[in-house]
Amino acid sequence: MATRVLHVSDLHTGTREDPMVEGALAQLIERLRPELIVASGDLTHRGRREQHERAARFLRSFELPLHAIPGNHDIPYTFPARFTSTFAEFERLWGTTQPVYRSDRLFIVGLNSVRAWRHQSGGVRQSQLDWAAAELREAPGGAFRIVTLHHHLLGAPWRSAKKPVAKRNHVLASLVEAGAELVLAGHIHQAAISERREFELSTAGGERGVTVSIAPGLGQPRPNRRGEARGLHVYEVERDKVHIETYIWRDDGWALTAERRFPRGREPLSFEPESS
Ligand SMILES: [Fe+2]
Numbered sequence: 001m002a003t004r005v006l007h008v009s010d011l012h013t014g015t016r017e018d019p020m021v022e023g024a025l026a027q028l029i030e031r032l033r034p035e036l037i038v039a040s041g042d043l044t045h046r047g048r049r050e051q052h053e054r055a056a057r058f059l060r061s062f063e064l065p066l067h068a069i070p071g072n073h074d075i076p077y078t079f080p081a082r083f084t085s086t087f088a089e090f091e092r093l094w095g096t097t098q099p100v101y102r103s104d105r106l107f108i109v110g111l112n113s114v115r116a117w118r119h120q121s122g123g124v125r126q127s128q129l130d131w132a133a134a135e136l137r138e139a140p141g142g143a144f145r146i147v148t149l150h151h152h153l154l155g156a157p158w159r160s161a162k163k164p165v166a167k168r169n170h171v172l173a174s175l176v177e178a179g180a181e182l183v184l185a186g187h188i189h190q191a192a193i194s195e196r197r198e199f200e201l202s203t204a205g206g207e208r209g210v211t212v213s214i215a216p217g218l219g220q221p222r223p224n225r226r227g228e229a230r231g232l233h234v235y236e237v238e239r240d241k242v243h244i245e246t247y248i249w250r251d252d253g254w255a256l257t258a259e260r261r262f263p264r265g266r267e268p269l270s271f272e273p274e275s276s
């Protein structure tokens with residue numbers, strides 16, 4: 001059976017939950033049978049204890065392994081708690097802000113890009129990048145290597161004023177160098193997916209494919225903001241490619257709105273003409 005990962009982000013629990021969305025998500029998960037669920041931050045809206053507990057209860061209700069990292073909304077909204085117990089509630093429920101998931105087929109390293117003194121923009125320290133690289137070196141040969149962080153590395157600037165993770169080019173280059181094949185994030189509440197050779201000069205037989213995927217928001221903290229879709233991504237990992245599905249919520253159910261394929265390894269996708 002294909003290895004699948006379901007990626008949700010920006011639940012913003014505590015704003016507007018919709019039992020219909022949640023019920024339909026359970027059905028989708030039942031149908032797709034992912035190996036695990038990645039939740040790339042902003043699980044809560046204000047970082048309150050009851051919001052964290054509700055978000056954890058919801059994510060755990062699917063009875064699958066979970067890989068959850070914090071977003072900028074998962075820390076206390078008020079002072080001084082934001083600085084004195086920044087990740088206390090997150091760690092109480094999830095144990096760590098930088099989890100590592102290991103199986104024969106998947107190896108996933110989580111980076112905490114949240115900075116208490118910069119609520120919107122995030123950053124990753126060199127020591128975190130070094131740690132991620134050291135972890136990724138331990139990945140078993142055939143495992144698909146994923147890195148998750150909350151703050152985005154891609155996104156349309158006319159759609160969001162949010163800046164990407166600090167030192168974005170350095171962060172991405174370090175993760176590529178460390179062997180990441182797929183980099184996941186959220187934060188901007190809109191889907192954006194690109195393979196590095198779409199934006200970096202490529203030479204024949206040279207660079208390994210690395211796909212960067214920003215998930216749409218699953219929650220909808222600002223329902224009046226025009227055009228903010230609710231959605232999620234599903235990654236299906238094959239030997240030589242990764243297949244990405246984007247599901248978007250439409251009034252009464254999940255709709256598959258895009259399917260994209262990206263190469264793994266150094267070979268591009270084949271483009272044999274289809275026989276009609
Ligand atoms: Fe968010």
Ligand SMILES: [Fe+2]
Binds near residue numbers: 187
């Ligand atoms: Fe965020």
